[in-house]
Amino acid sequence: MAEKDKDREVTIELRGIKKIYKMGDQEVAALAGIDLDIHKGEFAALMGPSGSGKSTLMNILGCLDRPTTGSYKLDGSEVSHLTDDELAYTRNRKIGFVFQNFNLLSKLSAVDNVALPLLYAGVGRSERTQRAMHFIEAVGLGPRADHMPSELSGGQRQRVAIARALANDPKIIMADEPTGNLDTKSTHEIMEIFEDLHAQGRTIILVTHEPEIAACASRQLLVRDGIITRDEGRGVVMDIV
Amino acid sequence: MLFFESVQIALKAIVSNKLRSFLTMLGIIIGVAAVISMVSIGMGVRSNVQSSIASLGSNMLIVTPGASNTKGVRGAAGSRKTLKYEDAQAIKKHIKNIDYVSPTVSASYQIVNGHQNWNSSVMGVTPEYMGIQSLEVSAGSFITQENVDKRARVAVIGTTVATNLFGQENPIGKSIRVNNQPFRVVGLLKSKGQSSMGQDQDDTVIVPITTAMNRLMALTYVRTINVQVSSPDKMDQVEDEIEQLLRTRHKLNGKDDDFTVRNLTSLMETMTQTTTMITLLLGSIAGISLLVGGIGIMNIMMVSVTERTREIGIRKALGATFSNIMLQFLIESITVGVVGGVIGIFVGVAGAKAIAYFGNFTTVVTALPIIVSFAFSVGIGLFFGIYPARKAAKLDPIEALRYE
Structure with missing residues (x-):
């Protein structure tokens, strides 16, 4: 397998990632040792039952959280021991995050929501609006740029959220059950956008528990009890346990 | 870097919660207005005393005879x-x-x-x-x-x-x-x-x-x-x-x-000291209400941070740093202090005029209490904003996003 991947650069490299929560005297391992390589341009789906640790893994991958032990190299540099502000910088520039419940700011218009990551990247006002408009048009919401989130449908909100994830033009997009709150039609639209993004060469990591959604991805990872138990879609099916 | 943007975010938050913002400011408004009008009363008393002493003439020494003393029986001062x-x-x-x-x-x-x-x-x-x-x-x-x-x-x-x-x-x-x-x-x-x-x-x-x-x-x-x-x-x-x-x-x-020489300037100094004490006393009592107003700001900011936990989580997830969030909330509380202070100045000056008009008091409005109480209200906004802002900025993004 290593031979086969030599031509593709590794963008995410996890080694022995553990996340342990202390509950009173008890220690609960949400992640019990994850080794994972994600290559540039890969479209990976993380699957697993609730409580399996896939969300914890996603948070660590998205630099929202730090592992208790283990190494996480993002584009070759270690990020597992960065300070809060360094993690904020990494989230801002390198990763676009899409949430299940959209997480738009209700008091900002669609275009202002999209411009938020640019604000924290220090981009000036006019350029910010221009770039935000570009991405909001790219997800097909140009005419609704000035609408408030409450005036948009679920599918439209999620498209705004995707536009926001794209605002700083990150190479990696992470989505935590992006279609979990959407109807079938919207789900299709959103998945089409993700496939487009994949086609543009972006790395996409998506958490889902719907097999049809996972089928869109080129690689499926199954998380169970804090470890990856299955890794398929790269020509080989590996049942690790 | 994001100073101007943070001011805008803060202003938006204040405007979107008009009644609450106004009630928060009210504490500062009353405090500043009280300081200004109370001090103006004190200064009025002082200028009265000064002008009554000055009417006796400036740089005056008054020589009077001493008390008489007839076989040990002392008379009134000036009776010699x-x-x-x-x-x-x-x-x-x-x-x-x-x-x-x-x-x-x-x-x-x-x-x-x-x-x-x-x-x-x-x-x-x-x-x-x-x-x-x-x-x-x-x-x-x-x-x-x-x-x-x-x-x-x-x-x-x-x-x-x-x-x-x-x-x-x-x-x-x-x-x-x-x-x-x-x-x-x-x-x-x-x-x-x-x-x-x-x-x-x-x-x-x-x-x-x-x-x-x-x-x-x-x-x-x-x-x-x-x-x-x-x-x-x-x-x-x-x-x-x-x-x-x-x-x-x-x-x-x-x-x-058998005589006394009295120095009116030193008498004036004593009287001025006394009236300054009165002014300070009135001012500091009013200052307490300003402090209470500041605690009001802190209270509301704490509520505001809790209410907006999710917003903070979203902003942090998108790359806001500790100082971005800190600045956003600090500016919000300082703005409450500044706006409250400015309104308080107007109310205070108007109050001083009203006291002079209806209460037949002399009130003297001077720049110093205005500057001091304004600076104090901004400082209160800053001081009482720090804790809630820090609390907001230190929120863990995952916890904050999970908050309902």
Whole structure:
């Protein structure tokens, strides 16, 4: 397998990632040792039952959280021991995050929501609006740029959220059950956008528990009890346990 | 870097919660307004006291006789008969840095013009009295040195006396009788109104001191000698010199002084200190309400942070740093302080004017309490904003996003 991947650069490299929560005297391992390589341009789906640790893994991958032990190299540099502000910088520039419940700011218009990551990247006002408009048009919401989130449908909100994830033009997009709150039609639209993004060469990591959604991805990872138990879609099916 | 943006975010948050923002500001508004109006009352009292002392003349030394002591029985202060008209002349002659020396005597007499009579105090003075008391004559002239030298029976009268004896008639050149002796009215004093002690300053008759001592009162001594010193920094020196001169002239040789020299400037300093204390007291009581207003800001900011936990989580997930969030909330609380402070200044100044208008108080609005209370309200916004802002900035993004 290593031979086969030599031509593709590794963008995410996890080694022995553990996340342990202390509950009173008890220690609960949400992640019990994850080794994972994600290559540039890969479209990976993380699957697993609730409580399996896939969300914890996603948070660590998205630099929202730090592992208790283990190494996480993002584009070759270690990020597992960065300070809060360094993690904020990494989230801002390198990763676009899409949430299940959209997480738009209700008091900002669609275009202002999209411009938020640019604000924290220090981009000036006019350029910010221009770039935000570009991405909001790219997800097909140009005419609704000035609408408030409450005036948009679920599918439209999620498209705004995707536009926001794209605002700083990150190479990696992470989505935590992006279609979990959407109807079938919207789900299709959103998945089409993700496939487009994949086609543009972006790395996409998506958490889902719907097999049809996972089928869109080129690689499926199954998380169970804090470890990856299955890794398929790269020509080989590996049942690790 | 994001200062301007943070101000905009903060303003939006304040505007979107109008009633709450206003109620939060109200604490600051009341505090600032209270400080400004209370201090203006204190300053008003102070300016009253100062002007009443200043009306006695600036750079004044007042020499009065000491208490008499007859076989151990002590009389009232000023009851000694040892202070002479010649003492005043000697002070004028021998001591430098003096503008005016004005000895005075006074007594009450029945003043008569034809069928009209009036009881008033008669002052015997020298021409310098006019300068020392900043008196002006509205008609005629003041007592001259010649009048003093000749013990002339001339009088300058105040408007109250003129009205009571002459009505609308012009008194100049007319004759009045003081203690049954005829005096010619040579001048009419310009009205000075009531003194701050409630005395009618226009109810007076002024005659040459020599006339008063020899012809009216049969006195060999004077009541007071007012000395005006040329500059404030010479006060102490002149005071010492007068004391030494009088000790020599009165041949005291180490016995207790039979006179007192009072320094009006030091009296003024004491009074100013007292009124400053009053002002500070009023100001600090009002300052407490400003502090309470600040605690109100903190309280609301804490609620606001809790309410917006999710917003904070989203902002952090998208790359907001600790200082981004800190700045956003700090600016919000400072803005509440600034806006509350500005409104408070207007309310306070208006309040001070209203107190002056309705309460018959003198209020003096000065820049200092305005600047201080404004700076204080901004500082309170900052100080009481720090804790909630820190709390917001330290939120863990995952926890914050999970918050419902």
